[in-house]
Amino acid sequence: xxVPTYATTAERVWHYAFRIICGLIFFFLIAPIVVIIPxxxxxxxxxxxxxxMLSFNPEGYSLRWYENLLGSQEWMQSIANSFFIAIxxxxxxxxxxxxxxxxxxxxxMPARALITAILIxxxxxxxxxxxxxxxxxxxxxxxxxxxxxxxxxHVVLGTPFVVLTVTASLAGFNQTLIRASQSLGAxxxxxxxxxILPLLLPGVISGALFAFVTSLDEVVIVNFMAGxxxxxxxxxxxxxxxxxxxxxxxxxASLLVALSILLLATLEMIRxxxxxxxxxxxx
Amino acid sequence: MATREDRSKAPLVAADGTPLKEALRRSQAIERRxxxxxxxxxxxxxxxxFIVPIIAMMWRxxxxxxxREYLPQTASALSAWDGEGIxxxxxxxxxxxxxxxxxxxxTIGRAAARINREIPGARSTMMRTSRQVDEWSAPYREKFLxxxxxxxxxxxxxxxxxxxxxxxxxxxxxxxDYEYNAQGEIAPRPEVYQIYRDLFFRTAWMSLLITGICVxxxxxxxxxxxxxxxxxxxxxxxxxxLPFWTSLLVRTSAWIVLLQQQGVINELxxxxxxxxxxxxxxxxxxxTGTIVAMTHILLPFMVLPLYSVMKTIPPSYLRAAKSLGxxxxxxxxxxxxxxxxxxxxxxxxxxxxxxxxxxxTPALVGGDSGIFISxxxxxxxxxxxxxxxxxxxxxxxxxxxxxxxxxxxxxxVGVEKLKFG
Numbered sequence: 189x190x191v192p193t194y195a196t197t198a199e200r201v202w203h204y205a206f207r208i209i210c211g212l213i214f215f216f217l218i219a220p221i222v223v224i225i226p227x228x229x230x231x232x233x234x235x236x237x238x239x240x241m242l243s244f245n246p247e248g249y250s251l252r253w254y255e256n257l258l259g260s261q262e263w264m265q266s267i268a269n270s271f272f273i274a275i276x277x278x279x280x281x282x283x284x285x286x287x288x289x290x291x292x293x294x295x296x297m298p299a300r301a302l303i304t305a306i307l308i309x310x311x312x313x314x315x316x317x318x319x320x321x322x323x324x325x326x327x328x329x330x331x332x333x334x335x336x337x338x339x340x341x342h343v344v345l346g347t348p349f350v351v352l353t354v355t356a357s358l359a360g361f362n363q364t365l366i367r368a369s370q371s372l373g374a375x376x377x378x379x380x381x382x383x384i385l386p387l388l389l390p391g392v393i394s395g396a397l398f399a400f401v402t403s404l405d406e407v408v409i410v411n412f413m414a415g416x417x418x419x420x421x422x423x424x425x426x427x428x429x430x431x432x433x434x435x436x437x438x439x440x441a442s443l444l445v446a447l448s449i450l451l452l453a454t455l456e457m458i459r460x461x462x463x464x465x466x467x468x469x470x471x
Numbered sequence: 472m473a474t475r476e477d478r479s480k481a482p483l484v485a486a487d488g489t490p491l492k493e494a495l496r497r498s499q500a501i502e503r504r505x506x507x508x509x510x511x512x513x514x515x516x517x518x519x520x521f522i523v524p525i526i527a528m529m530w531r532x533x534x535x536x537x538x539r540e541y542l543p544q545t546a547s548a549l550s551a552w553d554g555e556g557i558x559x560x561x562x563x564x565x566x567x568x569x570x571x572x573x574x575x576x577x578t579i580g581r582a583a584a585r586i587n588r589e590i591p592g593a594r595s596t597m598m599r600t601s602r603q604v605d606e607w608s609a610p611y612r613e614k615f616l617x618x619x620x621x622x623x624x625x626x627x628x629x630x631x632x633x634x635x636x637x638x639x640x641x642x643x644x645x646x647x648d649y650e651y652n653a654q655g656e657i658a659p660r661p662e663v664y665q666i667y668r669d670l671f672f673r674t675a676w677m678s679l680l681i682t683g684i685c686v687x688x689x690x691x692x693x694x695x696x697x698x699x700x701x702x703x704x705x706x707x708x709x710x711x712x713l714p715f716w717t718s719l720l721v722r723t724s725a726w727i728v729l730l731q732q733q734g735v736i737n738e739l740x741x742x743x744x745x746x747x748x749x750x751x752x753x754x755x756x757x758x759t760g761t762i763v764a765m766t767h768i769l770l771p772f773m774v775l776p777l778y779s780v781m782k783t784i785p786p787s788y789l790r791a792a793k794s795l796g797x798x799x800x801x802x803x804x805x806x807x808x809x810x811x812x813x814x815x816x817x818x819x820x821x822x823x824x825x826x827x828x829x830x831x832t833p834a835l836v837g838g839d840s841g842i843f844i845s846x847x848x849x850x851x852x853x854x855x856x857x858x859x860x861x862x863x864x865x866x867x868x869x870x871x872x873x874x875x876x877x878x879x880x881x882x883x884v885g886v887e888k889l890k891f892g
Contacts, residue, residue: 214710315828316845317870324531430835
């Protein structure tokens with residue numbers, strides 16, 4: 189989008205001003221995330237850059253907060269708890285959500301609008317309300333302070349994402365492929381596993397990733413629901429940020445940023461593969 | 472052999488001889504059942520683990536069973552009382568009977584505690600009388616009145632009558648900063664307790680403000696993303712998607728690090744000599760903190776729908792408008808902007824709905840002036856049963872507001888337009 193040669197001075201000024209404004213907004217988006225990574229290597233327990241750090245003096249940097257994090261029984265246990273809860277709830281949410289999306293997109297689905305609204309509703313209802321409702325409900329049926337209760341509540345939060353992403357990939361699905369497969373002699377099961385599923389898989393995987401991240405990142409419900417043995421890392425991090433904030437949290441935060449970069453790369457790979465499979469040029 | 476005419480009159484039949492209409496209907500019913508069977512597991516799961524708990528919560532916010540449960544005879548005897556003068560003998564007789572049962576079942580203490588919540592001091596009167604009542608015989612009225620002058624208190628009976636209703640608006644009145652006064656009328660609470668209405672308005676106002684800031688920040692960068700060549704825009708998109716995929720707590724802690732009094736921005740300003748070391752800016756644990764951090768967290772939810780709409784607008788439209796003589800601003804306002812409204816609406820309602828229910832970020836960086844209604848719901852959830860009911864009432868009001876906005880969104884834009892990733 190270069191400035192055309194016939195542009196007036198005002199247009200030129202606006203062109204560059206616009207780029208500067210956009211640059212600042214992108215900076216606002218990314219800088220806070222980038223800034224915590226060097227700070228997590230701070231040798232001092234401060235939340236700002238020390239003189240040594242700014243002059244790139246190796247003494248200003250250390251791995252002590254990472255050692256603190258990885259050497260702490262409590263932190264490692266709560267990280268393990270988080271992953272256990274996230275993986276379990278992702279598996280259940282993906283299975284339930286994918287099957288439901290397949291049904292929802294059948295042409296003869298009865299009461300589609302109403303059922304879609306119910307399936308999507310956990311995404312619309314504010315988390316604190318879901319937490320309030322599940323908190324007393326689970327207490328009454330004896331599920332509070334159990335892994336099972338937490339996993340169930342995370343399944344509730346994760347399924348709408350799976351339903352939406354799988355529905356989206358079904359919407360772009362070329363129905364003639366099914367007829368083509370059947371006309372070439374494949375039966376229903378073979379058509380499903382060889383044609384439909386591979387094309388659907390990107391939607392399923394990105395839905396699963398959303399469900400996984402939602403669970404891994406969830407604080408509100410687990411804050412009320414988790415007993416001392418189930419404490420996930422988010423709850424520990426939340427109370428850490430509330431009481432005395434320690435740079436150990438920045439070390440964990442930096443690791444989580446690395447995880448989100450990994451997730452982003454995975455999604456991008458899926459997207460490109462998907463576009464290739466559907467015969468579109470990779471954008 | 473049937474003639475052509477006969478065949479045209481006979482109903483069309485399927486291979487097995489059933490009329491075609493019937494066969495079609497049957498096969499469609501099977502298809503419907505199959506489709507529903509696929510949806511059923513998730514639907515029932517959500518009904519049991521999500522919808523039922525929410526309805527139970529709403530029910531709890533109006534359900535008021537204690538007096539009915541612990542003083543059942545008194546409650547029914549009082550329903551006939553007209554509220555004028557000290558209640559007649561049958562009411563006292565019922566109270567005596569309830570007290571004898573209550574002492575036996577050890578529930579009288581709970582009843583007394585429940586009444587004590589409405590009338591401080593009533594507990595001791597109730598307990599004292601209940602210890603003697605089994606030695607009394609009819610008529611009870613005089614004996615009660617002799618025992619304690621509190622039994623002659625009209626207010627006590629008015630409140631007891633009111634609270635023996637199974638369904639009560641008390642918690643909704645509290646959530647709106649109203650209460651029953653001594654005369655049983657609905658009146659505003661004392662000013663020091665008036666916090667909820669303000670907080671509802673503040674939550675709505677701050678959510679609107681955050682949505683507005685998100686629009687102003689998202690519009691230019693979405694436009695840039697949509698108009699740059701694919702190679703550059705994919706790169707820039709990462710700058711939006713990375714925050715989107717980064718943990719909420721990570722981003723909130725980043726803002727704590729940046730905005731603290733000893734944090735990066737203040738140190739930077741002191742280092743540059745822009746401010747004194749004593750004049751460090753207070754940018755966190757107040758409203759500013761909430762607005763900055765939440766704008767950052769919700770901005771991607773505005774950019775993504777805007778970008779996906781802008782990508783579909785051909786750039787030639789703007790060029791056409793300009794070549795027809797429109798000033799660049801006029802061309803943008805009359806041609807481009809109207810085409811982006813669906814994306815704008817989707818983003819705004821998404822951001823607003825997410826903002827209005829926020830809990831974590833205001834709790835961490837909001838201080839006192841930057842908290843939202845969710846924070847008070849959470850505070851009340853950890854308290855007594857009365858506070859739980861208040862929390863349920865506050866949550867129900869918030870839920871109704873959100874569902875209304877969502878319904879509006881659905882009418883205007885449609886949920887299926889929401890896209891992720």
